Amino acid sequence: MVVLMDPGEDPDDILRAHRSREKTYMFDVAFDCSASQEEVYRATTKGLIEGLISGYNATVFAYGPTGCGKTYTMLGTDRDPGIYVQTLNDLFRAIEETSDDMQYSVSMSYLEIYNEMIRDLLNPASGFLDLREDFKGEIQVAGITEVSTINAREIMELLMKGNKQRTQEPTAANQTSSRSHAVLQVAVRQQSRCRDVLQEVRFARLFMIDLAGSERASQTQNRGQRLKEGAHINRSLLALGNCINALSEKNGNKYVNYRDSKLTRLLKHIPQIPSYLLFDWQDSLGGNSRTVMIAHISPASLAFEESRNTLTYADRAKSIRTRVKKNLLNVSYHIAQYTSIIADLRSEIQRLKNKISEQADRQTSSSTEHADIRHVQAQVQAHTSLQSREEMDQLREQLIQAFRQQMEIRKTLVELENCSMEIQSDTSKHLLTITDWEQEQSRRACKWQAERRKESANKDESEDCESPETPPDTAETEEVTRARHSLVTLMGEQKRIQKKKVVLERQFRELREGARRLEELLPRRVSSDEQREVLGLLCKVHELEIENAEMQSHTLLKDNLIRQKNYVVQRFEQHRHLCDEIIQQQRQFINDHKLLVPQRLQQLYEMYCREPDYRSMDRAVALDKVSICTLRDLESDQESVRTLGSDPQAGHSTTRRHTLPPILAPPEGDSNRVFKNSPHPRRLRHTAVMTPPPIRINGLGSQEGSSLRYSHLSHSVSSHLDSSPESSSETGADALLTCRGHLDTPRLRLPVPSLGRDVPGGALKEQDFQARRRKRRSRSFEVTGQAVMAQGLGPLDSSSDPHLHISVQPTVPTLRPQLRPQPRPQPRAFPPLTRAKPPLNTNPTGPPIMASGTSPGPLGHQGSHKRKAHLRLPQPLLHISNVPTGVPRTRKH
Numbered sequence: 001m002v003v004l005m006d007p008g009e010d011p012d013d014i015l016r017a018h019r020s021r022e023k024t025y026m027f028d029v030a031f032d033c034s035a036s037q038e039e040v041y042r043a044t045t046k047g048l049i050e051g052l053i054s055g056y057n058a059t060v061f062a063y064g065p066t067g068c069g070k071t072y073t074m075l076g077t078d079r080d081p082g083i084y085v086q087t088l089n090d091l092f093r094a095i096e097e098t099s100d101d102m103q104y105s106v107s108m109s110y111l112e113i114y115n116e117m118i119r120d121l122l123n124p125a126s127g128f129l130d131l132r133e134d135f136k137g138e139i140q141v142a143g144i145t146e147v148s149t150i151n152a153r154e155i156m157e158l159l160m161k162g163n164k165q166r167t168q169e170p171t172a173a174n175q176t177s178s179r180s181h182a183v184l185q186v187a188v189r190q191q192s193r194c195r196d197v198l199q200e201v202r203f204a205r206l207f208m209i210d211l212a213g214s215e216r217a218s219q220t221q222n223r224g225q226r227l228k229e230g231a232h233i234n235r236s237l238l239a240l241g242n243c244i245n246a247l248s249e250k251n252g253n254k255y256v257n258y259r260d261s262k263l264t265r266l267l268k269h270i271p272q273i274p275s276y277l278l279f280d281w282q283d284s285l286g287g288n289s290r291t292v293m294i295a296h297i298s299p300a301s302l303a304f305e306e307s308r309n310t311l312t313y314a315d316r317a318k319s320i321r322t323r324v325k326k327n328l329l330n331v332s333y334h335i336a337q338y339t340s341i342i343a344d345l346r347s348e349i350q351r352l353k354n355k356i357s358e359q360a361d362r363q364t365s366s367s368t369e370h371a372d373i374r375h376v377q378a379q380v381q382a383h384t385s386l387q388s389r390e391e392m393d394q395l396r397e398q399l400i401q402a403f404r405q406q407m408e409i410r411k412t413l414v415e416l417e418n419c420s421m422e423i424q425s426d427t428s429k430h431l432l433t434i435t436d437w438e439q440e441q442s443r444r445a446c447k448w449q450a451e452r453r454k455e456s457a458n459k460d461e462s463e464d465c466e467s468p469e470t471p472p473d474t475a476e477t478e479e480v481t482r483a484r485h486s487l488v489t490l491m492g493e494q495k496r497i498q499k500k501k502v503v504l505e506r507q508f509r510e511l512r513e514g515a516r517r518l519e520e521l522l523p524r525r526v527s528s529d530e531q532r533e534v535l536g537l538l539c540k541v542h543e544l545e546i547e548n549a550e551m552q553s554h555t556l557l558k559d560n561l562i563r564q565k566n567y568v569v570q571r572f573e574q575h576r577h578l579c580d581e582i583i584q585q586q587r588q589f590i591n592d593h594k595l596l597v598p599q600r601l602q603q604l605y606e607m608y609c610r611e612p613d614y615r616s617m618d619r620a621v622a623l624d625k626v627s628i629c630t631l632r633d634l635e636s637d638q639e640s641v642r643t644l645g646s647d648p649q650a651g652h653s654t655t656r657r658h659t660l661p662p663i664l665a666p667p668e669g670d671s672n673r674v675f676k677n678s679p680h681p682r683r684l685r686h687t688a689v690m691t692p693p694p695i696r697i698n699g700l701g702s703q704e705g706s707s708l709r710y711s712h713l714s715h716s717v718s719s720h721l722d723s724s725p726e727s728s729s730e731t732g733a734d735a736l737l738t739c740r741g742h743l744d745t746p747r748l749r750l751p752v753p754s755l756g757r758d759v760p761g762g763a764l765k766e767q768d769f770q771a772r773r774r775k776r777r778s779r780s781f782e783v784t785g786q787a788v789m790a791q792g793l794g795p796l797d798s799s800s801d802p803h804l805h806i807s808v809q810p811t812v813p814t815l816r817p818q819l820r821p822q823p824r825p826q827p828r829a830f831p832p833l834t835r836a837k838p839p840l841n842t843n844p845t846g847p848p849i850m851a852s853g854t855s856p857g858p859l860g861h862q863g864s865h866k867r868k869a870h871l872r873l874p875q876p877l878l879h880i881s882n883v884p885t886g887v888p889r890t891r892k893h
């Protein structure tokens with residue numbers, strides 16, 4: 001509600017009390033001076049936007065006297081935009097929100113009516129435009145610029161551009177007085193995106209009119225052009241007011257004169273301008289537009305008349321009733337247009353099909369890519385697994401091949417070992433034969449010499465003696481000769497076997513090295529439990545095969561050991577008899593010459609005589625111990641051989657037995673041989689090939705020959721072996737007879753009897769052999785029976801020489817050691833025990849057996865009682881060297 005009060009009214013004037021000009025007006029909304037642009041827009045125009053895009057026309061115009069803020073309300077400023085800008089912003093925002101379903105087209109024109117002339121504000125260069133009436137009687141603005149766009153920013157730029165072109169001049173009432181009527185038209189065409197035969201098109205227009213203000217000449221003080229402009233403005237506004245008055249008449253029979261001004265003509269006849277704005281208001285009273293009139297008045301009392309007129313206009317306009325309807329244009333296409341519509345539809349269908357096809361292709365390609373990727377991955381996995389399987393198969397084959405080759409070499413080595421032991425057994429057998437023959441020869445020689453002494457002692461009785469006058473025949477029997485030849489042959493065979501073993505052992509080490517590389521490679525290649533299980537089983541099979549081969553080899557070794565033991569027993573018995581004979585003869589010699597015997601020695605001898613059975617018992621016990629210990633060694637050897645090839649360090653073998661086969665050899669040098677990895681196998685070998693001590697009887701006259709012959713056996717065999725480049729090696733049976741030359745330290749040793757004189761070819765090498773023999777003796781410590789005494793009771797250390805050479809060399813010719821009475825020996829021929837020098841060298845017939853000057857002398861060489869007492873040792877000492885390297889293990893029996 002607006003109350004307009006008359007500032008010139010006098011309340012005390014009773015005469016004019018009934019003539020007051022104060023009046024009250026009712027409007028939809030009334031704003032005071034504090035209202036903002038936003039509030040004015042929301043209350044007046046914002047509600048028109050929704051109807052506009054739905055096909056309803058809308059009109060907003062500002063009316064009022066000059067300087068009251070019409071332009072400010074419609075255009076506003078940059079900081080406070082007016083209804084133009086805010087309406088356009090909301091319009092394009094609403095279009096954008098519904099653009100998915102609807103298709104819009106927006107066009108804009110902006111003109112002004114200045115001094116009853118029309119100017120195009122978007123194209124001022126076009127000059128004044130004329131109003132023309134078409135055949136329908138509608139007024140058209142000829143040449144008006146209509147810009148189509150849906151870009152709000154572009155329309156704003158056009159609006160700003162047009163406002164700059166609008167005519168504004170300063171007056172006394174308003175420094176920025178608009179001298180024209182500005183009409184902004186925004187046409188919105190709306191159409192559904194779905195085309196049909198009957199297409200519905202919505203068309204709506206929005207008019208935003210900033211009218212020029214009515215002005216009084218006294219107020220504006222205009223002169224000249226401004227005065228002329230004001231006259232045109234007032235005339236047009238008067239025409240508009242008249243139209244409004246006419247339209248607001250309720251009697252209905254009214255006449256509206258639109259022709260008084262271009263403003264009213266334009267509003268009536270411009271097609272784009274709904275006629276209902278003015279014309280339809282009259283025709284239909286409701287019109288087809290939602291019209292908003294914003295009346296501006298000044299609060300100043302001086303503008304009372306202008307305010308009253310404005311409010312009167314607004315009040316009248318408020319009484320105008322319009323009938324709003326939606327501007328729908330039902331487009332009924334002609335049959336000829338159906339073709340294009342169908343074509344459009346087909347093209348749309350094709351486009352959609354193509355789009356669907358593209359999406360399908362995209363999905364197909366995507367799925368195909370995924371399928372390809374899966375396929376490639378499967379192929380890669382299959383290839384990888386196949387490659388891995390092939391590699392594993394290859395590794396497995398290599399491993400099996402390595403196992404088989406190792407097993408073959410192991411078997412071959414076992415066979416060679418067996419052959420070697422057979423050879424040793426045969427060698428021992430032949431040596432026994434030769435030794436038996438030599439002992440028999442010695443006995444005969446002793447017997448003959450004893451007879452000869454008896455004859456010289458009692459010539460009368462010698463005539464009756466039936467003993468032979470000539471020395472016994474020393475010619476070898478055929479059996480002995482064959483034995484010597486066989487020995488040579490066996491030694492050559494033994495040498496060949498050793499060489500073959502060396503080659504095989506080298507191959508075995510190479511195979512183990514290859515297997516070691518495979519073993520290092522396998523854990524990296526094994527990637528699955530299945531492969532690991534297969535390899536584990538493979539290793540287990542290999543392990544079992546190894547154990548089987550080892551057990552077979554140990555069985556052979558045991559058999560050979562048992563056979564060897566028999567020979568050892570026989571030779572021990574021989575040696576035992578020889579010792580007894582020596583003791584008895586020496587005792588007889590002492591008695592015959594009435595030599596002084598130390599008390600200790602006498603006691604020992606008595607002890608010896610009191611326990612005659614002890615010796616045989618001792619021998620039996622000793623042999624039994626040998627057997628037991630040997631068998632025990634075999635058992636321990638089995639355990640040690642099981643770990644053959646395993647790394648002896650850090651117990652790796654235990655782990656590998658459950659993971660990988662122990663196919664690797666311990667990294668040691670020469671000891672890295674099959675069956676030589678631990679001390680036990682070597683001990684086993686040495687015990688198995690143990691050669692009984694050769695027995696040499698150096699009797700008078702024939703002792704040298706016997707010794708030489710036996711030594712020649714050693715030398716002859718050695719000479720055969722020395723012809724090979726590896727003759728210096730002390731392996732196997734080779735070292736059995738030739739290892740003396742390798743002793744650097746004095747050791748108790750019993751020289752091998754020489755049998756070389758009767759060996760074929762021995763005569764040619766006799767001289768060389770003697771030289772070598774002397775050389776060896778000079779480096780060794782050859783022990784005879786006196787040497788045993790000289791070395792005291794210490795054990796025979798043969799740790800570095802596994803073969804015990806026992807040479808019991810009696811210093812004096814003795815008769816056979818029987819309990820029967822022995823003839824008295826010649827005092828000059830047999831020196832007493834107390835003599836320092838052994839009688840050996842003084843013996844005209846005795847060979848200089850003790851070649852080394854450092855060697856202890858014979859019995860007589862031992863001057864001290866202590867050493868003499870050692871002669872009490874009746875039985876031989878058998879030392880078996882079990883550990884060739886490292887800590888020597890000596891077994892004493």
Ligand SMILES: Nc1ncnc2c1ncn2[C@@H]1O[C@H](COP(=O)(O)OP(=O)(O)OP(=O)(O)O)[C@@H](O)[C@H]1O
Binds near residue numbers: 066174176
């Ligand atoms: N609400 C308002 N707040 C602040 N300033 C206003 C307001 N209304 C009008 N004015 C200021 O008053 C002056 C006159 O305003 P305006 O030009 O809009 O009047 P008008 O009615 O358009 O005049 P004319 O008819 O002469 O063009 C302007 O400087 C305008 O900035």
